[in-house]
Amino acid sequence: MSDGSTDAHGKHQVGRTESLPAAPFDFEAANREYARENQARPGDLTRRRSQTAIITCVDSRCSPEHFFQLPENETICLRNGGGRTADMGTLRSLTLIQLTSELKEVMVIHHKNCGALFYTEEWVREQIAKSVTNDSQDHYPLVAPAWVNSVPWLGFNVRKGETERERLERSVQEDVVFLRNHPLLKPTVRVTGWYYNLSTGIVELVEC
Numbered sequence: 001m002s003d004g005s006t007d008a009h010g011k012h013q014v015g016r017t018e019s020l021p022a023a024p025f026d027f028e029a030a031n032r033e034y035a036r037e038n039q040a041r042p043g044d045l046t047r048r049r050s051q052t053a054i055i056t057c058v059d060s061r062c063s064p065e066h067f068f069q070l071p072e073n074e075t076i077c078l079r080n081g082g083g084r085t086a087d088m089g090t091l092r093s094l095t096l097i098q099l100t101s102e103l104k105e106v107m108v109i110h111h112k113n114c115g116a117l118f119y120t121e122e123w124v125r126e127q128i129a130k131s132v133t134n135d136s137q138d139h140y141p142l143v144a145p146a147w148v149n150s151v152p153w154l155g156f157n158v159r160k161g162e163t164e165r166e167r168l169e170r171s172v173q174e175d176v177v178f179l180r181n182h183p184l185l186k187p188t189v190r191v192t193g194w195y196y197n198l199s200t201g202i203v204e205l206v207e208c
C-alpha cells in the first residue's frame, strides 16, 4: 500500500505511507469501560502521591503498575529500553518532576531476561544499515543511519563469565551511582536500585 493508508480503526494516518496491522486488543472499548466506571474522581488533582519516581524498562512484562499493585495517580513511572538512567528523555523528565512536584525517591529497576542485554550499539547500527539497503517494503529511509549515530543506545556492558543476574545487578549499581552523582538530581533525593525477577514476580533490593 503506498497511499491513503489507514490505521487499525480505519482512520487516515497523516504522513505515513505504510499501514499498520490491526491491534488484537480493543483499546477503545476497554477505555470506554474504564471511563464509565471511573466517573467521579474528586481526589485526582489534590491527593498526596508517594513522591517516588520509578525508572524501569519499556518491556511490557515489566510493569510497575502491576507488580507493585499501584493505585492510579500514585507514582511516576519513567520507562525506556533497559530502564537506563543516562537516557536523555529520562533526565529531562526527572528534572521537570523535581521542578513541579516534591520528589523524594527514585527507584531504578532492571529486570530478568531484558532484551537490552542482547544488543550492542554496533548491532543496532548494522541492522538499520542493512534495512536501508533492503528492497522490501519494510525498510528505513536513507537518512536513518545519520539518526542512529546521534542516539545513545545504552546497551549493557558485557563482562566475560558473568551471569545474567550479576550483569543486571552491576547495571543497576552503575545507573544508581550515575543518578546520585548527576547535577540535575537534587542531593536530597534518595536513589535506590532493584532487580525484578519476571519468573517469580519478586522485586529485590540491590546493594548500591
Ligand SMILES: [Zn+2]
Pocket (backbone or CB within 6 Å): 057, 058, 059, 062, 081, 082, 083, 111, 113, 114, 115, 116
Ligand atoms: Zn527490558
